[in-house]
Amino acid sequence: SQKIEQNSEALNIQEGKTATLTCNYTNYSPAYLQWYRQDPGRGPVFLLLIRENEKEKRKERLKVTFDTTLKQSLFHITASQPADSATYLCALDPWGGSQGNLIFGKGTKLSVKP
């Protein structure tokens, strides 16, 4: 069956450390994968998109990797801050880029302690 899994429901880290979140998928061949941030009571906010032919993408303190062999994406936040505390969702396109809709994981709730 097709699945998209974010392996931790919650992740607690100390301020200043690097947070690493994992997204694994099975039986999909996505053309791209996206990461979103969601705060309580708000809609998800788009952070980064990485395509199947890209190994790594960076934006300020954020870094995403995409390994289509392992069927895995890693999302890193370096020098984490309490303001980074939120739920992070990974999403992929199930149609290989042909249709433009996304399947979302359940999310990982990140808590950064001062």
Add this chain to the structure above:
Amino acid sequence: EAGVAQSPRYKIIEKRQSVAFWCNPISGHATLYWYQQILGQGPKLLIQFQNNGVVDDSQLPKDRFSAERLKGVDSTLKIQPAKLEDSAVYLCASSLTGLGGYTFGSGTRLTVV
């Protein structure tokens, strides 16, 4: 740039009643999505529009849910009759091309009692 507008923000109804949600996407965004997010879950796609045509409604429970996007701009999502399991946040999102990041609204939190 104005964001995606949704209303109402909250709605409480009894089971078997009907309810409608409204969405105004970002100006110029051709693709519009409705997602359902149950507490503790990721968003689940209900329907995708490209302009005013339906691209994907395979997960929309068509016996009770309906959606339309007249003139390719605003959209409404209706539930009739509602069930207890429809309690969720209903998120609208729009995208310029459908192949990039989405912009989500803040959602409508529906409670069915």
